[in-house]
Amino acid sequence: MFENIDFSKMGEMLESVKEKARQIEEESARAEFEVKAGGGLVKVKVNGALEVVDIEIDDELLEDKQSMQILLISAINDAMKLAAEEKKKAAANALGLSGLGGLGL
DSSP, X not given: OOTTOOGGGHHHHHHHHHHHHXXXXXXXXXXXXXXXXXXXXXXXXXXXXXXXXXXXXXXXXXXXXXXXXXXXXXXXXXXXXXXXXXXXXXXXXXXXXXTOGGGTO
């Protein structure tokens, strides 16, 4: 079963995978994702490290606190989901796993 596997190279392979994962993490952290809610009344931008980096609120919403809160929550949640999904896709693509959609990647 393991006749064609060179176990002496396993350490090198593991280090290569670790380095690739580190590179993916760094690239992902630099990526930015923007989501709009309420027809663009609220815009939220997050980075790949799932940190909010910018929020824009249209002046029209400043008089309607409840709507602003609802739209902010919606936009932040959507932006976080988008960033997390894109991070998974990038990792799968970089590791050659993009054809494994059935595994939730």
